[in-house]
Amino acid sequence: MAKQDWQKKAAEWLRGRNGSDELGICVSLVALILVIVNIFLNSFIISVIALVLIGYTFWRSASRNLEARENENGVFCEFLGPVRPWVRNPVQAFSEARAYRHFKCPECGQRVRVPRGKGKVRVRCPKCSTKFDARS
Ligand SMILES: [Zn+2]
Structure with missing residues (x-):
């Protein structure tokens, strides 16, 4: 009360x-x-x-x-x-960092997140549609 x-x-x-x-x-x-x-x-x-x-x-x-x-x-x-x-929000940032890897688009610099543990993946930038390889 x-x-x-x-x-x-x-x-x-x-x-x-x-x-x-x-x-x-x-x-x-x-x-x-x-x-x-x-x-x-x-x-x-x-x-x-x-x-x-x-x-x-x-x-x-x-x-x-x-x-x-x-x-x-x-x-x-x-x-x-x-x-x-x-x-x-450190708690949220920590669980985010554990669940996802973050990459920067080589074309436009947009930050892209990919779920961890998927091995080698092809990422498509949501902003400029550039595709690049990444290891998650
Ligand atoms: Zn991009």
């Missing part, structure tokens, strides 16, 4: 706000690593940096300027490239 209440309030607060995205997740991970490292180093500067990063994450998730936050996250996701699913 109390937990549902809390979730409802959180959902209400998040409405129309940015919430968590890849950039937010990565920045808070960096902050967490800094906090852990700082247990040993006990540096004032590192704790200030970690606090600023945590503050930035909160500010981004609370922001109502969705367009600007989406643009920032888009640039960041481009930078992440194939690492992106591992940031967004």
